Amino acid sequence: MENRWNQVAVVMGAFLAFAGVMHFISPQFFNDIVPPWLPPNEAFWTYLSGVAELVIAWLLLRPQHRRTGAIAAIYLFIGVYPANLYMAWDWRDRVFSDQVVAYGRLPFQFLFIWLAVRIVAANPDPEIPAMPGDVTR
Numbered sequence: 001m002e003n004r005w006n007q008v009a010v011v012m013g014a015f016l017a018f019a020g021v022m023h024f025i026s027p028q029f030f031n032d033i034v035p036p037w038l039p040p041n042e043a044f045w046t047y048l049s050g051v052a053e054l055v056i057a058w059l060l061l062r063p064q065h066r067r068t069g070a071i072a073a074i075y076l077f078i079g080v081y082p083a084n085l086y087m088a089w090d091w092r093d094r095v096f097s098d099q100v101v102a103y104g105r106l107p108f109q110f111l112f113i114w115l116a117v118r119i120v121a122a123n124p125d126p127e128i129p130a131m132p133g134d135v136t137r
Helices: 002-025 027-032 042-061 064-078 081-090 096-122
Strands: none
Touching: 002 027, 002 042, 002 064, 002 096, 027 042, 027 081, 042 064, 064 081, 064 096, 081 096
16 A cells, blocks of 8 residues: 555655746746736745645655655645636636636646645655644554
8 A cells, every 4th residue: 555655655756847837938837827926926925835845755755754745745735726616716707617627726726735735655764743733653
């Protein structure tokens, strides 16, 4: 079972690496889904989240840092959820296929969070809390 979750971690790491690189290759797409009321500007959040995705990808791809990467991924997926909500709202008048993409992203964030939680559980460390928010084991 543990090996399967480590394979999932590698796939998640590869996905995040790809997404992180795309923040720099095609920043306008990401700028457009950042809620415009977030200071200082959309580009700041696009590049910050791209760097975060690249760092978390690196952590997930390294077995000795996988647990830390999965915990960071949980926070990342929660942190970028407002962009997905904004995208769904902003794309509400677009063609149906765009709306499917926008609304389809919403439940996938919960799937990614659940997968990251499973990766954390598959990589226990007795020296640190089992999950975000745990104080003792």
